Amino acid sequence: MQLSLLNRGDEQYSQVSPQTVEHLSLHRMISFICENPQKRKAFLKYLTRLPSSPQDVQYRQAVFKDFIQFPALLSQMSDLMERFGKCKTAREQYRRNRLKNLRDASMQIFCEAARTDMRTSALNLKTCLLFVKALFQLLEEFPVSSTGLQEMRTEAEKLSTSPAFSELISLCSRLEFFGSSEPIDIRVELNELGMIKNASLIDHHFIRIIDPDRKSKRMFFKKSKESEDAPSIKLAVSNHTVYNRLISQPLYELANLFDQLNGEILDRFCEIENELIFFEVGALYYNFLQQKRVPIVFPTFAETEKWQVSGLYDLFLLTFKKTEEIIPHSITFDEKGCVIFGNNGSGKTVFLRSIGSMQLLAQAGLPVPADQCLLKIRKNIVTLFAASEEKNCDDAGRFEQEVRYFSEKLQEILPESLVLLNEIFQTTAYEEGARGLADILTYFSEDHISWLCVSHLKQLQNHLPKSRTNYIYLDTFHPSLQKAEMQNK
Amino acid sequence: MKARSFLNLQGERRIPFSVFQDLQFAQIFSDDVVQVLSHPCDAAEIKARQDFFRLLENTDFFEKVSAFYTVLERLNKLEILKRQSANTVSRFWILKEQLKGYLDAHQALSLLKGCSLTDRIIEARSNSAHLNLLASVKADLAEMEHLLSTVQLFDLSFSVQSWLTPDHQSESFYERIVASAKSLGLKTEPQKSDSIPPDETLSHAVTALFPAQINALKTYHDRYDSLPIADFLNDRKELKFFLEVHRFTKKHSLPHCYPLIAPRKEIWATDAYDVFLISKNVNPVIPNDIFVTEEEPFFFLLGANGGGKTTYIRTVGINLILFLSGCPIFAKKAEIFPFDTVLSHFPKDECFTNVGRLDEEFLRVEEMLRQPNAFFLFNETFSGTDDQRGSQLALDVADKMKTHKKCGIFVTHFYEVEKADFPILQPLVDINAGNTRTYKITKKSKVSSSYAADILKKYRLDYQSLVKRRHGDAT
Incomplete structure (x- = not known):
């Protein structure tokens, strides 16, 4: 089983499009706080694969809290994992080269090539085993409380403190240094047709050679048995092909076995290296919020359709504005859909971005810059921004491009998703655009899809069913937004 | 030999290989099966094989036969290995396996009791010499294994x-690593x-x-070097025939039957299928009836192109050959006379011999007609000449067939033969549905015109299409 600090097990994910991350300007915010492009890329990738249950998010939150509490653990573990990553690279390189090396070896050096192959593979496994031991020793130093880190410690402990672990390391060491001057001893078993079924390498101490001429006696396992043993037979090896195969096969099989075990251990821990990047960048984000002296909260999650957020700061504004220049938003409503009207520059898009970023980061298991944050887990977060902001350059008109783009995105929008719409369908006659958009928004609500729509299409009010209470219309004068809008102005 | 074997291939009767080529058997069955099919059986043998095929449809019996066949396959493999093995040690092991296989084969064969075909084999192999050998093998095998x-x-x-x-009870590195890993x-x-x-060095x-x-x-090794396994090795080849035909029948879940054996020269079958089309997974395959009787032993088959004439003649030929080897045939119900052989005359590629194509066809037909008790299949025979001459030659053949009461079907495009007094078969066309081909062959006295024009029109080669093409507006 693969160990993970981000996921509890085989949970379901909410797939978020990378475009959504960009629409919410999260890539720009992360670029501001993290200089390493590889780490930025890895972090943003994790933002596109979100847990889809409160328990899964809480699992991540707990690990994140441990790393915030013990920054040394995060940094030492990252170093260790980087070295572990090299084990993986070494194995990949070994696997790439081994067949070529064996293929290229002439018959004279074929056995030697097989011996080298086994020794390399033994060394790789030993390095990997020693890493597990080091991981356990590191985790033992910190009193972590998260399930993720505790389980990892238990797993590493279970492996590295077992007698079998020591035995395996000792066998790796024995065969890692299996020198070319050592005798090769093989136990041969014939199958039901008298063919050599198994040829296995055995330790030399199992061999009792009784020279028929009684001239020389080799090592004896039990001397008292010597007289009972049948005399050994001297082999005049003539067919080198058969014997080269006979000798190299067990060495090659041992190499395979070492490699297989190496792979299994690597598989168990391999994802941790990448996952730690998520927590590293997450810690940078946390430090950034602390430097900005904004409130930081780990969101809580409601089972029902509910948003209760107060004092929420827009992350992107924080990257280039002083904290005191930014007015935080507060929003509380239970309805599924929300249209946001407002004059140009009134902060509609900032509002939409703040809500979207908050939802995405909260669901990724990270804290958000707010006083209070209660929300619902979404199956997906989809952004639909006006075509003018896209890079469509085919012959179709802008409205057609929007419609086509919309239709492509529609397959991502599942029930229980959150859809953020920004000034779409405004590239046609407003009445027609509004009618079409209203139909789509109505369908969303009927399909349990939550939505926030920033628009200039006032006609939406005529087409969205006013009589139904699960729709609300927010504009500059809506009571729940009035304060924020006025303050932003 | 007859009593010891699953198939009786010792008779004189043969079906020429050219018939299998004409009927495209190579695309249906393996060469081994075709080889068996080329030995048509008499009525008693047909019945015995039919019984065996019927039993194969019983899952329990089929599994027993399959188990027997698996043992025989192993015996065959061991025999090959024995011939190839160069060293002493291997030979002992192979012999031990052969003895085991020999006992297993006897045991598996004894489980096939209950069918005339297998009963006769079991009986033939149950004499005292056999039983003594079995007992001796059983006793020695245990000691050899030890x-x-x-x-x-x-x-x-x-x-x-x-x-x-x-x-000395060594433990390999591999075993130690696996134990630790576990x-x-x-x-x-x-x-x-x-x-x-x-x-050889290691063996010594x-x-x-x-x-x-x-x-x-x-x-x-000296005692059992010449173990009598020849019968079993022969059984393997023969059982392969039964199993392959059975699997084919099972794979293509279309109606099949075991025809009754007709006392008179006739073929009577309802809803017979072309096995060739079945094997190509053509769907649907239209079944046809076959009625060849002593009163009407010969038919001309005339009619529309692509209407199913060749398919029909193939349906008759393949099912007849299957019947003659005791196999199930693809028809709802049938009663067939056990003809001595089946002969066919299909168009051949022109080759450079010292006779012309027509002469070659004529000579081949003459040769065929000398054969008594055969069923004849003619397909477009004498198409290497003009209408008038071709029709006359076809009618000459028909006269000979009638005179000597020979059975057969003659597919032709010579509509002149319709005027003579021979029964005619013809593909049925549905006039009410735009002359659609039904692929049904029926007995008719009047022949309609050819539908080649439809095909030409379909490929824009009719006159109007060609005129349009000339004006550059063909599509």
Whole structure:
């Protein structure tokens, strides 16, 4: 089983499009706080694969809290994992080269090539085993409380403190240094047709050679048995092909076995290296919020359709504005859909971005810059921004491009998703655009899809069913937004 | 031999290989099956085989036959290995396996009781000599197995000098690593070694290492070197025929039956299918009725292109050949006379012989017609000449067939033959549905015009299409 600090097990994910991350300007915010492009890329990738249950998010939150509490653990573990990553690279390189090396070896050096192959593979496994031991020793130093880190410690402990672990390391060491001057001893078993079924390498101490001429006696396992043993037979090896195969096969099989075990251990821990990047960048984000002296909260999650957020700061504004220049938003409503009207520059898009970023980061298991944050887990977060902001350059008109783009995105929008719409369908006659958009928004609500729509299409009010209470219309004068809008102005 | 074998292939009757070529058997069955089908059976043999095929449809019996066949396959493989094996040690092991296979084969065969075909074989192989041999093999096999188990494991030590020694309960590195890995909950795959045949040097060394056991094994080797397994090896070939035909029938779940044996020269079958089309997974395949009687033993088959004339003649030919070998045929119900053979005359590629195409066709027909008790299939015979001459030759053949009461079907485009007094078969066209081909062949007295024009129009080669093409507006 693969160990993970981000996921509890085989949970379901909410797939978020990378475009959504960009629409919410999260890539720009992360670029501001993290200089390493590889780490930025890895972090943003994790933002596109979100847990889809409160328990899964809480699992991540707990690990994140441990790393915030013990920054040394995060940094030492990252170093260790980087070295572990090299084990993986070494194995990949070994696997790439081994067949070529064996293929290229002439018959004279074929056995030697097989011996080298086994020794390399033994060394790789030993390095990997020693890493597990080091991981356990590191985790033992910190009193972590998260399930993720505790389980990892238990797993590493279970492996590295077992007698079998020591035995395996000792066998790796024995065969890692299996020198070319050592005798090769093989136990041969014939199958039901008298063919050599198994040829296995055995330790030399199992061999009792009784020279028929009684001239020389080799090592004896039990001397008292010597007289009972049948005399050994001297082999005049003539067919080198058969014997080269006979000798190299067990060495090659041992190499395979070492490699297989190496792979299994690597598989168990391999994802941790990448996952730690998520927590590293997450810690940078946390430090950034602390430097900005904004409130930081780990969101809580409601089972029902509910948003209760107060004092929420827009992350992107924080990257280039002083904290005191930014007015935080507060929003509380239970309805599924929300249209946001407002004059140009009134902060509609900032509002939409703040809500979207908050939802995405909260669901990724990270804290958000707010006083209070209660929300619902979404199956997906989809952004639909006006075509003018896209890079469509085919012959179709802008409205057609929007419609086509919309239709492509529609397959991502599942029930229980959150859809953020920004000034779409405004590239046609407003009445027609509004009618079409209203139909789509109505369908969303009927399909349990939550939505926030920033628009200039006032006609939406005529087409969205006013009589139904699960729709609300927010504009500059809506009571729940009035304060924020006025303050932003 | 007859009583000892699953198939009676000793009779004089034969179906020429050219018939199988004409009917495209190679695309339906393997060469081995075709080889068996080329030996048509008499009524008694047909019945015995039909009984066996019927029993194969019973899952329990089929499994027993399959088990028997598996044992025979192994015996065959061992026989090949025995011929190839160069060293002493391997020969002992192979012999032990042969003895085991011999006992297994007897046991598996005894489970097939209850069918005339198998009962006769079991009876023939149950004489006292056989029974004594079985008892002796059973007793010796256990001792051989014990002896071989003591020479199965040994160690090789390669250093300055190479040695062969007995193994002293060694534990391999592989086993130790696997044991540790298992304790740690790590999964390991079983050791996958390729089998390596021991060379003569190793074989001699093993012989020298275990002299007492090898001497004892030599005794058994001398005793059973000529184990009588020829019958079983023959059974394998013959059972293959039954199993392949059975599997084919099962795979294509269309109606099949075991025809009754008609006392008079006739073929009567309802809803018969073209097995060739079935094997090509054509869907749907339209079944047709076949009625060839003593009163009307010969038919001309005339009619529309692509209407199913060749399919019909193939339907008759393949099902008849299957019947003559005791196989199930693809029809709802049938009663067929066990003709001595089936002969066919299909168009051949022109080849450079010293006679012309027409002469070659004529000579072949003459040769065929000398055969008594055959069923004849003519397809577009004499198409290598003009209408008038071709029609006359076709009618000459028909006259001879009628005179000598020979049975057959003659597919032709010579509409002149319609005027003579011979029964005519014709593809049925649905006039009410735009002259759609139904692929049904019916007996008719009047023949309609050819529908070649439809086909030409379809490919824009009719006159109007060609005129349009000339004006550059063809599509």
